[in-house]
Structure formats: structure tokens, C-alpha cells
Amino acid sequence: MTVAETENAIKHTDGVIESYGAKRCDLIHILQDVQEEYDYLPRPALERVSEKLNVSLPEVLRVATFYAAFSLEPRGEHLITVCTGTACHVKGAPRLIDALQRDLGLEEGQETTDDMKFTLREVRCVGCCSLAPVLTVDGRIHGNLAPEDISDILEDCF
């Protein structure tokens, strides 16, 4: 983050903390709102939350890394989430993930492409089990997929 971006993040975070009345019990909600804005939790924001709520930074980080909703890394322009619920798993979600990793050139453990264009994540269940296997691209659900459909889906993002 640049100096200006950091200042902005702190300002935004202050606004979020204020809207909850700076209460300790709203820590998760505050982090959720910050995550909503940036798609991840920028370090300066976490430090600010720690300071304003009077919760130690390790404790804030503990909460931020405990829950699946939070990410400490910035994400790419398009977010692809593959549902890995049971129905999707038995209907071939692992094959979709393999195809996406291959097509996006992602290494094992890498979430975001080097050009910051795509982030690939797994989600536990989006609750569309009837359409399994399912993935979402920027919130839009695609169902009944086979690995052969992946290239068309990615092309739509360009």
C-alpha cells in the first residue's frame, strides 16, 4: 500500500469502528466490513482495529486467521470460488479445481494469478447442491459444470 492508500484505509477503518460504537464484541463485524471494502484485511487496518478496540494485535490476527471469511492477502480482479460441498465433490469439483489451476497457471497453494487478474478459492458450500458441481465468478453462479466448460467461463471474464 502507498502512504495515501494506507491513510485512506485507516480513515475508512475508523469510520467502520465508529459505526459499531467501538465495542469489543463487534470485532468480527468490524473485520467483516473492512474485508467487504478491500476484499482482504490490510495490515494498517488491523493495527488500527487493535488500537481502537484495545485488543492486542496478536488477538486480532488470531480472529482474522481463524475464520474462513477473512483473507490477509489482496485478491485479484475476478474472484472464482469453487464449491467443495459434498454434492459438488462427488460430482467432480476436484476436477474443476485442477482445470482452473492449469488454465490459470496457478502453482500448488497459490490463490491469485501473478497478473492479479484472478483469485481462485474453494468454498465449503454455496447451497446450490442441485446444480452440482458449481462455481461462482464474481458472485454469479455457474452450475452442472465439467472441466471442458472452464475455458469458456474464463474467456467471459476478458
Place this chain on the structure above:
Amino acid sequence: MPLCMTREKIGSPEALNSLAGRLKERAGGRKMVSVCLGTGCRAEGSGEVYEAIREAVGELGLEDEVIVMGSGCHGLCALGPLVILTPDDIFYPKVSPEDATEIIEKSVIGSQPVDRLLYKTGGKTCRCQSEVPFYGRQERIVLGLNGIVDPHMIEDYIREGGYQSLAEVLYKYPPEDVVSEISASGLRGRGGGGFPTGRKWESCRAVETEDGKFVICNADEGDPGAFMDRSIMEANPHTVIEGMVIGAYAVGAEEGYIYIRKEYPLALNTLQCALEQARDYGLLGHDILGSGRDFEINVARGGGAFVCGESTALTASIEGRVGEPGAKHIHTTESGLWGRPTVLNNVETWANVPEIIKRGSRWFASIGSEGSKGTKVFSLVGAIKNTGLIEVPMGITLREIIEDIGGGMAGNHGFKAVQTGGPSGGCIPADHLDMKVDFDSLIEVGSMMGSGGMIVMDESSCMVDVARYFLDFLRTESCGKCTPCRDGTEQMFMILDRICRGKAGEDELGKLEEIAELVRETSLCKLGSSAPNPVLSTLRFFRDEYEAHIRDKKCPAGVCSALIEFSIDQEKCVCCGRCANECPVDCIAGTAGKPPAKASEEDHQEGKVGEPFLIDVQECVKCGSCFDVCPTDAVEKK
């Protein structure tokens, strides 16, 4: 429906009755088109269908006569988008926006079904929902108003008799009678454990405190493959709210929380809108229905952690901390959220409460089996034809669910197992299909009810892979507080992973069972103590599959990629080249053209003859695309 009235506080049961009467009168005689806008149908384009139908109604100038309603989940997700017409009782599956005008002109104005749009099965054409076999065997108590009420209009719920149960308990029942009514009904918690709801309420009610009590709705549906609670909240949120207000009155709580998954944005919005409307009418908040009682509901958004289904972890999460379970020697009903007496039930449990009050505990207890009363909502998914959301009486058999409601297996493979209970449950094989589905029977076969996910698997599913999948889930979701769960799930996963890769030794099954037993007995909370279930149940019923992986280095179902190889039968190959086109790593070579066996002399001269394709197994990444696209099944998986 455009709202012509402002929402004012309802000060008495009589005022509620009179409002319901006025709403009924206003709706009387009007035709209604109910379009399912549940997440499943939406993904199939029901939003566009809804808009097209509204437009068609507008173009024909019928806005005053026809109500177009976007409703919650109708259930039969496999055939979405679904549309229901009332009062003519016509049911249309797989509707597209182009059908809108015809539906309005012929079916809404003319009351006649459009034959080509009706659902046809087994040579029978079904005109209305009740004729569709999927709905025939169901008994819908919790889902009864799905498709009938607009979840964003509290007036619809009130019109259908909503909040009458609340009015009745506030004015006619002392709190202890409400608790005894729930106890007498035999209602057990729908979230997984099946604890008797009445007993839970009673122990909270009995606590005397000056500091206040809480009721909580667990809407953090964490089981993969389950969407019952989400659908209830999206379709009929007021039944959950009414249940909670009744429960709060019964146990003496003035504040409550709904803890909801962040991954369910639609349910969250619907719920927030419903809470707002209930407050406007004075059905929530200060002086509810003029009774002098107060109760407020807050919404807490979950952070996405499976362990938060555990009551002590959930309350920790509401308090803004990491969701680590605490020891259970002190009950949540005595010391829960912020150390105060707390009743925690899940969405479906709360949703049953108003109906039990309305129709009586005796009626509720007449449904179901010996130890499990009432109905259960399941998300029926996987390798069957009619996937969707179902509600059935407890005690129905698995076979009835899978064959009669689910319509049998989809595709060419036979039935192998049904998985219930999510990651804490197990896989049930074919010879148990005639067992009753209730809390106790499921535990007997090594599975459990869980929150209601029911995933049907066919012969193309590998049971070792399924066990590995659940242990992968559990080792990630283990909060890490206690050693048996944190390290035990990890170790079980590692053994299962080795088995799936063909790297496990013969002695590892014994080791796996030993760890499973230890984790079950020594873990702190239910996540850990039930974590071995997926392993133990598959070992119990599908041990031969484990042995095939270990001894023969084979995956009988053809799932575990390390143990399978793709090849092309040269005799069957028709040289179309589709496999080579799809191959992501270009490891299939051959020449497209006429298959040599069918080529004529002329074809040879003109160079039109192809050469059967071959897979370079060294380069193959085993993605299976060639297998999927081959038109003659020449690609073999062994």
C-alpha cells in the same frame, strides 16, 4: 404486491385478527403467479422469468388483478425455474422468459394449463404440484408456506395465520405451559444432536436471574451439502422469528441473536427485512402485541467456521472471539452468552414452534416415529433425478425418499450409498435402504441425522475418497484447541490420503481404526468426537474398497487419480479427434478422419482415413476430459 397500507403497531390479538381478515379479503379472488427465487432457481435464471412475467402482466394491463410474487424455494430444484399459479393450481417446471406471455394469457386469464410446459413423468402429465411424485410423499409443516408467501411481505404471513400462535401464548399461556406444550410435542433439536427442545427450554426457564437471558437461533448452516436452513430463511423468515419470540417468552429472555452464515447474503437480507417489518407491527421489540413483554433480536454474521455449530463456540463467536468450544460441564442453558442463561436452537427447530402451538402438541406427536416426532427437512442431492429440498415425516424409509421422492438414480450407475449427517455422519449402503429415517436409527448404523444433508452416491463414487474428503474438511475446521481432534484428524487424513494414492501399507487400516477410536473418546467437543464417523462407517460397510486400494493398488470406482489410467480402445475409436481437442496437455495423438475399419478404397486414395488416437500415459494428467467427450466410449478408465 404494492403496499397500500402503512405498518402500525398492532396492540392486541383482536387487532391482529382483524388485520389478517382484511388481508385475506384483499387477496381474495386475485390470481397469483408465484415464481421461485430461491438460490437454486435463481442460478437457473428465475430472476429473468420473474421480470418477464411482470412485464407480460403489465403489458396486458392486469396489475390490479394478478399478483406476481417472487417466493422462496419450492423444493424441486432439479427442475427450476419453477412457477406455480393459484388458485388454478397449475405447476410449471423449467420455465423460460419466452413462456411468460403464454402463461399469462392461457393459464392466468384462461385458467387452462399450457400442455407443453407441464411436468411429465412415467407417461403421466402432472397439472398441479400435488400430482408430481416428488411432492406426493412429503408432509410440509415447516415448508408449508413456501411459495405461498412473499418472504419480503410480512402481510402475506399474517394473512396465512402468522403470529396468531404468538398472540395466543402471550395472552393465554403462562410461560411454563408453553414449555410443557413443547415438551409434550416431543420436538427434538433439528441442528444435529437431537436434544429434546422442551427439556432445554425448561432448564433455562428454571434459572432465576436478574441479569437477563438470551435465546439464539443458529443459522450457521455449516454442513457441506445442506441448504435447509438457508431455504427456510429465504422463503418464510417470519416463522423463525415467531418461534423465537415464543421461545423467549417461555424462558424469560428479552434479547436474542440470529447467528447467520456470511455466505448466505440472500437469506441475510431477507431476514433483516423481516425483522424490520415485525418491529414496525410491534410483533418484536417493545410491548409486543400490547402484552407489556419486550423482546429484541440482533443479527450476528458468522465468520465461516464449522466448529461454530457447537454451542459454546457459537456464543464465543457472538462475543467477538475465536470460536473455540469450552468444556460442557456447565450447560449453556445456565451459563451461555456472556455467562447468562441461553437457549440455542437451530432455524428448523424454531420454525416448528408456531405450528406446534397452533395445532397442539398431540397433533405434532402423532407424526413421526417412536422417538422422533414431527417432520424433518432434508436437502436431497447427489446422483438422483429429483434433487431438491424435501420435508418428510420422521420414520419414512430411505428407499421411499430415494425412489419415490427422488425418482431413483440419475445416469447409468447403480446406487452405492447415501451420506447423512454431514462431516459428523456416515455412509449408509444399499442393504439398509429399508431402515427408518429418524434420530436413533441413523445412529444405529453409524451415521446421524445431522442438520439434514442427504447426499446420494452411485457406483462412480469412491468411499475412501469420500472419507478422505470429510477428514480433509474436519482437519481444516478443527479449532485446534484440544490435541486429539487437532492431531487426530490430521493423522487420519494422512493415512486416508496415502490409501488414495496407493502408498499405504497393510497395517495402516488397523492404525486408522485405533486413532479413530481415540479421537472419538477423548475429544473436547462434538466436532472431534464425531469426526471418526465418516471413516468408521465407510470401513464398516465398504472395507473391500479400502483393501482394493491398499493391496491391489486399484480404485474400483475409478476416482483416485493416482490409481487409475486412461487408455483408448483402438477397435472402438472412430477417429473423431474430440478427445485430442479437449486434452489440456496435448497428450493424445492420432489423425482425425474415417475410422480405418469403415473406410473404402476410395477413402484411402483420397487420404480421408484417420488413425485411431492414443494417450501418452506419461504426460496424462488424468483430468478425464477425453473420457467425458468420447462419443463411442472408446476411452477406458482402469
